[in-house]
Amino acid sequence: MAVGTDQLRRDNVAAVLRSLRADGPATRAELAVRTGLAKATVGAIVADLEGAEAVAEGAARAGARGRPGRPVELRGRRHLGLGLELNVDYVAAVVLDLAGEVVQVETRAATPSDREQRLLELARGCLHAHPDARWAGVSLAVPGLVRSDERTVAWAPNLGLDDVDVAARVEAGLAGTAAARCAVRVANDANCASLAELHHGAAAGVSHALYLTGTVGIGAGIVVGGELMRGAAGFAGEVGHIPVGDPEAPCGCGRRGCWEAQIGLAALVPEHLGSADSADPSDPSGSAAADDRSPLALAEDLAAQAAGDPSAAQRLTRLGSDLGLGLTILAGVLDPHVVVLGGYFVPLLDHVLPTARAVLDERLGSRAQVRPELRGSVLGVHAAALGAAEQSLDRLLLDGDLAS
Incomplete structure (x- = not known):
């Protein structure tokens, strides 16, 4: 088989697989319509996929006119x-x-x-x-x-x-x-994480979205027109080190004034993770980790603490303000419909979202600009x-x- 023919066949197989993954089970005739391939081509591909245990045909659909079709579905x-x-x-x-x-x-x-x-x-x-x-x-x-x-x-x-x-x-x-x-x-x-949110989570069905991580570091995934935006060198979304907030706050990158130094987990719970100022120089993480609990567990503890501790509640209000300030800049540049907050932000949503939304509402330049909806990730730390x-x-x- 010629290389060109082999590549064409793989392309056709991929088209069938993507159709089944994106749009669900379909008969061979329906797959031909979806993919634009000839019915005979689809039939041959489905037979090969069955042999590879990648798909299976279900029971014939009841009530169909003529010869009832059997839906093909992925066998994962x-x-x-x-x-x-x-x-x-x-x-x-x-x-x-x-x-x-x-x-x-x-x-x-x-x-x-x-x-x-x-x-x-x-x-x-x-x-x-x-x-x-x-x-x-x-x-x-x-x-x-x-x-x-x-x-x-x-x-x-x-x-x-x-x-x-x-x-x-x-x-x-x-x-x-x-x-x-x-x-x-x-x-x-x-x-x-943005890909996960598009396929499985809070950004499903959203064409313009921003995903913000929440761990020791802060980063973003940018979705434009339903596709992940990677930038000229593939580095788009490195928002943790934009200069937003206290210009003297030390960051794990060795500089000061990064947004991450304001809203990253190490800044929020330095007593557990250590601050950049107190880090052991031999520790390549940039922080002196002293607690083996997950970011979510640390955030959950802080949320519970804030219910009865004014200083903890004030810390979360400040986090919401710093979060909203950075999101204002990103929303002004990217104009997303939705911002998904992941990682340790999720347990803190009730505490930080009101302030973040208020800052967004106040600081976006024009009333004509749509305020993006802020949502929490539903995927957990494994996003x-x-x-x-x-x-x-x-x-x-x-x-x-x-x-x-």
Whole structure:
């Protein structure tokens, strides 16, 4: 078979898979209409997909005129994608099947000295838990700038990474596993979380949205016209280090006056995570981690504390104000319909949203500008890993590559 013909066939397979994933089950005739492919072509593709255990035909539809069609639907559990997240104080993994169903979710606390090892242990555990799977890919989300090769972390100050081929490290750690043949892809955590929100969460059906992470670091994923905006070098969304707020507040990146230094978790609960001023210089995370609880657990404790402690309540009001100020700038530039707040912001929504909304309402320049709706993520701390898992399925959904 000629290379051109083979590529065309893979493109057609991908079109059928994407149609089933985006729009749900359909008969072969309906798939032909959806994709614009000939019925005979769709029939041959469906037969091959059945042989690869990627789809199955359901029972004939009752009440249909003529020969009743049998809806084809994705059969997800044979083909899986693995999404990972490496963050300052935790690692996470999500296994996603071809139909978009979450098969497994794991999160572990981590420290600067053991987080890469914990990540690899978590990844290997997920792979071993599904011995019969065909792994479509492995993707890793990190809080930092990722080069266009989708392997090299160009700058991740909270992880102490600077021009490091993190993908190679993960591939070496997965040698000998069922996913050893998969080239690991690396992506920014906020971009991954945005993909998760588009497919599974608070931004579903929204064409213009902004996702804001909430961990030790702060980043954003930008959705324009239903597509993730990556920018000229793929670095769009690095909002944590814009100069908003107290110009003297120290940041984990080594500078002062970053927005992250005002609204990041280390600024909010320095007694647990340490401040940038008091950090151990040998600690590459930029903070002196002293608490192994997750960002969500720390935020939940602070929310409970604010109910009876005026100083804690005042801290959250200030957080809402600083959050609203930065969102005003981003909303003025990007004009999103929706802003999704993720990570540790979620347990604090009742405390910070009223103030953030008031600042947005007051500071946006014109009454004609639409105030974006502020929503909390519903995906939990594993949103970035879930988005990475979505990305790991690209080889099937974009390339139609069903090779085992």
